Amino acid sequence: MPLENFADRLLAAIDTRNTPLVVGLDPVYDRLPRAISGHRELNDGDDLEAAVDALLEFSTRVLKIVAPLVPAVKINSAFFEPYFSYGVEAFQALVQEATAHGLLVINDAKRADIGNTSERYAAATLIEPPFDSLSEHAAPDAVTVAPYMGSDSVGPFISAAQAHGKGVFVLVRTSNPGAAEIQDVLLQDGTPLYQHVGKLVEKWGAPLIGERGYSSVGAVVGATNPEQLATLRGLLPQTLFLVPGYGAQGASAGDVAKAFNADGRGAIINSSRAILQAHLNPRYANLPWEKAVEAATRAAITEIRSALHAARG
Amino acid sequence: MPLENFADRLLAAIDTRNTPLVVGLDPVYDRLPRAISGHRELNDGDDLEAAVDALLEFSTRVLKIVAPLVPAVKINSAFFEPYFSYGVEAFQALVQEATAHGLLVINDAKRADIGNTSERYAAATLIEPPFDSLSEHAAPDAVTVAPYMGSDSVGPFISAAQAHGKGVFVLVRTSNPGAAEIQDVLLQDGTPLYQHVGKLVEKWGAPLIGERGYSSVGAVVGATNPEQLATLRGLLPQTLFLVPGYGAQGASAGDVAKAFNADGRGAIINSSRAILQAHLNPRYANLPWEKAVEAATRAAITEIRSALHAARG
Incomplete structure (x- = not known):
């Protein structure tokens, strides 16, 4: 059986869930429900296993709520790496859990290195582990990659994606203020660097x-x-x-509407904090934490879905 | 006691060891001595713990040999991440071991993200873990960072470096062939992008x-x-x-000489494969693996040290 193309899988999932919304699963310990993290507040999370357990308990709960509502989750490795090997295990467990729930998983790792080293990052981020003891572990469906080192740096990720039915998202124009300093620099023909990088990405993607x-x-x-x-x-x-930047970073639904082609396709919109931290709204303060997270997460997703639905036209 | 500046610590270590050579500790399973990896050859490393144990046994041996001879090691996270949590534990163990031997450690992780996420990468790569169970773990002395996302992306690494006496190396002009595609693109004033990035790095570094x-x-x-x-x-x-690229990637001692200022300072030269894989030379085939690694590693370092010594003038 040939592996199905990642882009086709993602577009089918967007149709099934009827939304291009992706939930950014970037859990922050001190923004967890106090019922999970509060009793460890005095020692400020210095118990590594307890901190990771709390992150995992919350994230797993969120995954179950969002699984029927969105096509994919984006999990940012940076939110797990400060917990070292425990963080990596939690990250793997979430990928496994999300996959079991039928969600596509984007590993927002922003990796890249010289060619033979990028091969190792591709193995770590996109390919099912070859080890007997991890034979049940799913690999993410896609990974984010930094472009500064060029084709032979990004190439091993693309080769792995092609061989394993996975995807790659290359940084072209990022949502942070400092991006302009490098990505908007004008080249000799008067066009900004991000367009040059964008055209490379379109070229790299042609075979896939x-x-x-x-x-x-x-x-x-x-x-x-x-x-x-x-x-x-x-x-x-x-x-x-x-497309990151919606909500907490300041972009509106009208702004992200420009990411879509005339057919309403061509983009997925990520929201992290507006969904993950919705339970902190005082209106949920009197509910048990599980109920608060469920109600807040559903409400946030419903609101964003509606806004995006209107924006896609 | 104020924390000593990383650059000062590195320059002092270069003086003490009388060489700017840095050993790149990028161990590859199928390039280990067969005595360590050979008996697991039939199942091609699919026993995760055994594979990581072999990498660690070899790398620890190399660390002991090189510790009196060079100021620092560069450990590339990509060579450990394909082993997931076991790889992270091995990486941490090597940082610990290198630090105990008096070596400075550069974590070649090439990380970066938007600001609040870069803070997490800085915590994972540069700062001693705040967790009780990892209280004995040393953090690396420096980390490599990708520049494409700009000041607010690199900033959290620099802040962490300043607060903790650590260092940051920002990618400016990398050694791989594809680098030219983006880093050499000419800007409106006729200068290439890498010079623009280099000038930003000099500016970012002024307070440190x-x-x-x-x-x-x-x-x-x-x-x-x-x-x-x-x-x-x-x-x-x-x-x-x-400076990477010496040896296996094709640069000569004469080439790397250009990295130094007139006083013979200003650069560290990394060599990975020429040192780590020296033991594969047939001339060592009849020695027990420990002797082969020791002889080969010493010979490779002696040769590179001499070449660099001549090149620095």
């Missing part, structure tokens, strides 16, 4: 275009600068955009 | 200049293009260069 017309090599394009988003949408017709 | 005149914010500058190396040396007088 699926039946629905999009490549499994996508681009990370922030929504905080909607004009640039619109420009890139026009330049890269076959590239799927992973 | 030590008593010896160099900043704890350094730059990764490959030796595979010696003209660019010379240009950057002239442009960034107070930036320490971490």
Whole structure:
């Protein structure tokens, strides 16, 4: 059986769930429900196992709530790496859990190195572990990759994606303020660097275009600068955009609307804090934590889904 | 007691060991001595713990041999991440072991994300773990960082370095062939992107200049293009260069000579494969593996040290 193209799988999941919303699973210990983290407040999380258990308990609960509602989750490795080997185990457990719930998983690891070293990062982030003791572990469906080192640095991720039916999202124009300092620098022909990188991504992705017309090599394009988003949408017709910046980082539904092609396809919109930290709203303060997280997460997702639905037109 | 500046510590260690050579500890399972990995050859390393034990046994042996001979080791996280939590534990054990032997440790992780997420990567890579169960674990002395996302992405690493007496090496011009595609792109004033990034690094490093005149914010500058190396040396007088590409990637001692200022300072030269895989030379085939690794590693280091000594003038 040939492996199904990642872009096709993602587009099918977007259709099934009827939303391009992706939940960013970036759990922060001191933003967990106090019922989980509160009793360890005095020692400020210095018990490593207890801290990771709390993150995992919360994240697993969120996964179960969001699984029927969205096509994918994006899990950022940075939120687990400060917990060292326990963090890696928790990250793996969440990938496993999300996959079991039918969610696609994007590993937001922003990796890259010289070619033979990128091969190792691709093995760590995209390929099912070859070890007997991890034979039940699912690998993520896609990974984010940094472009600064060029084709032979990004290439091993793309090769792994092609061989294993996975995806790659290359940073093109990120959502943070400092991005302009490098990504918006003008080249000799008067165009900014991010467009040069975007065109490379479209080229790299050409061999991985699926039946629905999009490549499994996508681009990370922030929504905080909607004009640039619109420009890139026009330049890269076959590239799927992973769009961060919605909500907490300041972009509106109208802003992210520019990420979609005329057919309402071509992008997934990530929201992390607006969903994960919704339970902190005082209106949920009197509920048991499980109920608070469920009600808050559902309400946040419903609101964002509606806004995006209207924006996609 | 104020924390000593990382650049000062590194320069003092270079003086003590009388060489700017850094050993890149990037162990590859199928390039280990067969006495360690050979009996597991039939199942191709699919026993995760056994594979990591073999990598650790070899790497620990190499650390002991090189500790009196060089100022620092560079450990690339990518060579451990494919082993998941076991790999992270092995990585931590090697940092611990290297530190105990008096070596400075550079974590070649090439991380970066938006600001609040970079803070987490800085915690994972540069700061001693705050957890009781890891209270004996040393953190690396420096980390490599990718620049594409700009100041607010690199900033948290620099803040952590400043607060904890650590260092940061930002990718400026890497040694791989594909680097040219993005890093050499010409800007409107006719200068290439890598010079723009280099100047940002020199600016970011200004507040972290030590008593010896160099900043704890350094730059990764490959030796595979010696003209660019010379240009950057002239442009960034107070930036320490971490120079990969010597040996296996094709750069000669004459090439890397351009990384040094007139006083013979300003750079560390990394060699990985030429040292770590020296024991595979058939001339050592009849020795027990420990003797082979010791003889081969010493010979490789002696040869590179001499070549660099001549090159520094």
